[in-house]
Amino acid sequence: MAEIKKTDLKQIKLLAMDVDGVLTDGSITVGPDGSEFKTFSLLDGHGIRMWRRAGLKTALISGRESAVTKQRAGEMEIDFIYQPCQRKLDGFEKLLSDSQLEPKNIAYIGDDVLDIPLMKRAGFGIAVANAVDELKSHAHYVTSRPGGKGAVREVVEYILKNTGRWAELMERYLV
Numbered sequence: 546m547a548e549i550k551k552t553d554l555k556q557i558k559l560l561a562m563d564v565d566g567v568l569t570d571g572s573i574t575v576g577p578d579g580s581e582f583k584t585f586s587l588l589d590g591h592g593i594r595m596w597r598r599a600g601l602k603t604a605l606i607s608g609r610e611s612a613v614t615k616q617r618a619g620e621m622e623i624d625f626i627y628q629p630c631q632r633k634l635d636g637f638e639k640l641l642s643d644s645q646l647e648p649k650n651i652a653y654i655g656d657d658v659l660d661i662p663l664m665k666r667a668g669f670g671i672a673v674a675n676a677v678d679e680l681k682s683h684a685h686y687v688t689s690r691p692g693g694k695g696a697v698r699e700v701v702e703y704i705l706k707n708t709g710r711w712a713e714l715m716e717r718y719l720v
Contacts, residue, residue: 555708557669558650559624560596561604561640562697563633564614566656567673568605570693583613584693592698593621599710602644606636608659634662654700655680656692671700 565571568589574582593603604625605618611628618626625643627636641648649668653660656676664670664683672684675691686703688696705711 553649554669554704556649557601557652557704557708559602559604559640559644559646560593560652560654560697560701560704561606561625561637561663561667562654563656563660564605564607564611564628565609566676566692567654568617568693568697570691571656571675572693581611581613583611583617585617586693586695586698588695589693589697590621592695592701593623595705595714596701597622598714599705604640604644606630606633606640606653606663608633633659634666637663637666652700652704654697669704 562568565573568585569583572584576582596603602624605614605623605627607614607628607630609629614628615626625640627639630636648666651667652669652671653663653667654671654673655664656673658677658679660680661683664680670684671686671688672681673692673696674688681687688699690696690699702711705714
């Protein structure tokens with residue numbers, strides 16, 4: 546794994562994520578009429594809400610076009626969504642332009658080899674626990690939780706705790 550100082554995490558202003566294998570376990574159920582079903586973790590969804598409450602932005606960069614992904618992105622108030630991205634790095638470059646941020650300001654979570662270019666470009670690259678080894682070798686951080694099972698929430702907590710933002714967010718729950 547690459548080394549990164551925790552002080553560098555304070556520069557992160559946006560959390561970008563792959564969808565299938567990160568926000569989901571990578572499974573897709575297709576109905577006989579072609580309808581698509583995915584399962585998303587509520588733990589991850591709440592983590593994304595907490596991230597946004599901290600004043601930070603979010604993005605999804607997916608290789609696949611999916612109405613389900615678009616719907617979930619709307620529910621979670623994702624700031625930027627790019628799908629389908631056959632070359633995910635193009636989506637990442639568009640994100641940089643649209644967000645007016647630099648790569649050092651972006652954390653990216655992925656699970657497969659398609660995510661390697663983004664992992665190398667982002668300021669903080671994260672692989673989920675069940676990611677392929679090739680991706681893990683480029684990550685600054687590898688989650689203990691698998692994709693679709695709280696990995697995004699783990700990343701949110703890790704960054705917010707290591708940048709001094711977590712305690713303030715927790716106040717609303719401790720009343």
